[in-house]
Amino acid sequence: MAYGRNNLASLKLNPLEKWGSVLQSDEQKKQPQTNAQARKRQRDALKALPPTILLLPAGLQRYITDQYNARYQGKPGNHGKRLAKYLLLCHLVWSEQQKAGTLDAIHLHNEILRLHIGKDKGFSYTDVVEDLKEWSVLEVSDSYLASGCANRQVDPHSKAYTFADSFHGLESEFVAVDGLRYRERAAQDRLKRQIAKNQAKGLRVMVVDEQQPHLQWLKACWERCDYSPNTDELINQMEREQTYLRDVVVKVKGVRQRRTDRRMTPRIAQAYRDSLELFRRNKANHTPEWHFSATNGRLHSFFNRYFTGSRDHVTLDGQAMVWADLDLAASQVYFLLKQLYATRAAGQAGPDLDAFRDLVLAEGFYQNLAGLIQKEIPGLPINDAKTDFFTHVIYSKNHQATPYRGTFNHLFPTVHAALLEIVRYKVKGVTKFRNLAVLLQQEESQVFLQTICRRIHDELGHHQDLVVLPVHDGLCVPQQYQEPVRAIMNEELLRATGFQPTVRTTPEKKAKKEAKKAAATEAREEAVPAAPVQVPAPVEELACEVGFEVAPGIWVRMDPALDVPPNNDPSSPEYVAWLLGSLFMDPPGPSVQEPVLAYSCSDPY
DNA sequence: GTACATATGCGGCCCTCCAT
């Protein structure tokens, strides 16, 4: 079997032909035409196509042909087409390497492979890749975390391929033709699918103009950053110590399971290393990852997706940096407040709406809320205060039935009514639910990227040592800029929502946790009366026998059941009124309380 | 629960290819 230039050119594979518009356009499909007319159109289109020529070194082509002939000799099937698939994959790798001007590994998009090599049963591109690996033609880097390192502008989802050393340096025999616009096509297809999906759900599509100066500035900030060798050390250490990783929820045969015993195995550690290596390679090629989601407008980059512990080792212009991670506490609930108060239900608000607001704006919202729920139903298991709240209240499509939600609705009837008003809508008499999470995330990303980051750029952008790395509901900045950035965040969030936000840094969170721990151990060793503490303790630790403070000036009774309810019907207005009345109490002692909304997040405890 | 990513399998629809 001889495979020269003309043989390959005549193989006219379907995906290649597509770029010559052999397929019917949408308009042509609508026009009625006989079978004969359709075939004539196809023939003419085929004749008009330029010849498809593959670019391959002659030695490489001969080698693959020999291996192929040995394998498929005497077997039935379209051997010419199959061989072309082998050569086509090599062509894609080869032409990419020529474009990049390097013999290093290059990345090929999964969808490109599907588009050109095919995925048909029994002979998919995975088979082609396996064969070429077996024949020592290609080397393929399998990295399940490679997603974090792909260059999204040029090559969104990719795997690394490189030719084996034995095929380097061979002379090329053919010349590639133009028109293989597979990257653009794959990207367009993906975006089209995503937009259609979102529109079907009734969501607006977030179009972000990346050319805006402050976004270009953010991109430049990220391009100045890198990961220090300490990151590799950290991974090694985590592997040695078999560090626990965060819980994941996995689906096993359709049933969601929570896995809490995950450790840093050598396999995962290697994947972390591979990802970092690919990131560095992309960075060396000046192709850092940068992407705005069309769904929620959030910014996605390697920084956002790589494991959180690595962020301490991010360098700026090659210099180690102390980062302050300024987070908006309970971000999505915070933005929900604004929407709640905009509803009709808020017009006839009971005291519970304001009580909910104060809970949200106070420290430890999720824990406090879980405490309230558990007081109502003592036996109700609370797995994870935050997850439970989101599962049952924010993302729930079942707004009545679960015990958690039922209790929540009793405690906060106005919030419940307002939530339904926001979420529920009818299409032809059928009740549907909006995707509240996406609505909140859209609002959040607009405020953070278009307002806060824009203002930081305009006011502080002239400082050369200031960079901002957005993390959805927070900003990473060099520590020396912590306070000015925090001031801008507070100001803009207050302006956008009307509520005073709680913006914390990671060290502050850690300090708070440790203080809590220390207070707990101190309470246990009560034999010795504690020395008077000069530093004010965290608000939560001011608990007394009767109640505890959930926000400055807002005190909740430890045991509302001390009072006798008016009746035993929790759904009656009297019961709810009693519950809300008995839940909250006057502050103990003569201490002066600040106004609720004056709660300042920037004040240290 | 949400978003993002990779990777794979399956079935429907319709186009391409091949033998006649």
Added chain:
DNA sequence: ATGGAGGGCCGCATATGTAC
């Protein structure tokens, strides 16, 4: 020129990882 077989494209589903 034509009927049937083969196969590409695409939506959808599933399993796994990261981040909120």
